[in-house]
Amino acid sequence: MSATDLVGELKLLRKGRGISVVALGPRVGPAMRAAFGIADADDVAEIRRKLSESLVTLSASLPEDLRTAALAAFGLHDQAKHPFLQARVSWVARALDRDERTARRRIDEGIERIAELAVSVQAGLLEPAYPSRSWHTEELRVALALDQRVPEAFEFRRVVADADDIAELDLALTLTNARKRRETVGENDLQVDVFYGGTLAETVMESSERFGLMLHLPKPLRRDARHDIALRFRAVFRHPHYVCVPRHRVDLFDLHVKFPPSLPGTIVKLENVFQDDARDPAAGGEALTPDGSGEVHVQFRGLAPGFAYGVRWEPAGVS
Template sequence: MTAVSALVEELKALRKGRGVLAGKLDERLGPEIRRCCGVRAGDRPSEVRDKVTATLAAAIAELPEDLGGLLLVAYALDPRLRLPFYQERIDRVADQLHRDRRTVRRRIDDGIVHLAELVDGRAPGPPEPGMPDEIGPGWHTEELRTFVNLEPAAPEAFEVRRVVADRDGIGALDLAFTVTSADGGPEIDVFSGGRLAGKRKQATDRVGFELRLPAPLRRGQTHEFVVRFKAGAEMQPHYACVPKQRCDYFDLRVRFPADRLPAAVWRVAGGFQRDLDDPVATGDPVHPDPTGEIRGEFRRLLPGLAYGFRWSRNG
């Protein structure tokens, strides 16, 4: 049996019961899932769950939407369908899609094969000699508060972020911002909590930057910093957080110009990033308050999925 075929069987077993939310998750993981998710002996239960959830969610986000949506349900990653039994989740989504149960199960089986190939291809290799046996960035976001002001000609976003070190010696944070303006910005200014040590283009629409901390963090130590992003042109009609790793809490506030309120605004919680630009409205409708502001709170964000707001272009 190949590594991928073994991983397929382990992933099929993992979807049973509460999926990734099952109690004593560590005891349900086979060797291939452990390898691909970077689970190590001595990891705390919360670390095991975070690693498995982050690995699966990030890979699922790369699948076609029809398969990805079903796999989110299968592993209880979809917050709207976290029912205690796999068959209950199948029944619910089959009713929603007006499909036969066997068809849904077959599509999930097909999706798991693709998922296994992606997860195996992303699996971390063994550490180099002399390097610590550590997986992941070594920190996570405990709280992120973002304030977006669309009133100026050059819209601004302020981030107040509190992170927690998951191991000793974290002296810098590798961060990214998805560009939402046509000119390829944004300007990045660190107001407090560190220094900007470098900025680089990671993709057509994503800018990566490194934040150098005042002093290395110890495991369990928290640190807060404030960053401003300034777009050089009109933003695309959405703003969302798509975490690369664990994010416990996200508070987003968006202020629209009082004389240019959008005709419609939707809240997106756990959607695919590509859906933010889809002309078909998705998410729950919300309405700006009398001052032109909207606010959304999101908890236990899944890596690779989008949380925030999208709005119509017409004002």
């Protein structure tokens, strides 16, 4: 696989509806299959998923203008879902405050850089942004229900072994106290159920707020093996936020939050903030508006270990 071959196939992919084209299979040539791990047995939905996640991940390291241009060209930018490439080019021109000829050049440059990065990854010349010696999370999908008597979080996680003989996962959950009310958090304040994927070996208090969870796997994982787990957490929230603060690399974090009928006054998206800032109203973020069902949905990619990603809310009337 060469970068030139991959560029040619990616330029074909961007035509028409881009990544959303119905007949996606015929546009996926051998270079894209090799670069993005697409197997002959993959159906259209799986091909679309692999392409989308790979292109978004690779473009994350590009300069902002090239990233915006490339994602829009493929129809992967939230604000550029137009059915025709020309309409997406026009959007890029407006977004970058450039003419359309310059917008096309930015798109081409973005595609060329993505191809170079993909070839480097395949050749082993490019290390992950946050390499791990044990395991990392490929996908973390959480559904948080705040409209229950006791809030519940359903967590579906796919992990990847970065070494041989990974037999357990070290997880953690923090019940953050409010700054003005330093209640004591005890083991009975958190309920954990394992639906599938392992056995909860122990729950220990690692600090006054943080629970350490050790999950034993059904069998040890070999390097590059994938494994799915599903957990449910139930706890009373002491502070109005829910964030992921990864210990290990996380490639994708997808969060749905369902609020009770009495909606919060403000809801903000928190991304790459210090953990202590997650509970600080002075730490700003993108404002979110619940949909007709009282829900918000946010997604993060390439999470940096030790930083917080998620949602914070404040009751109505609180500034």
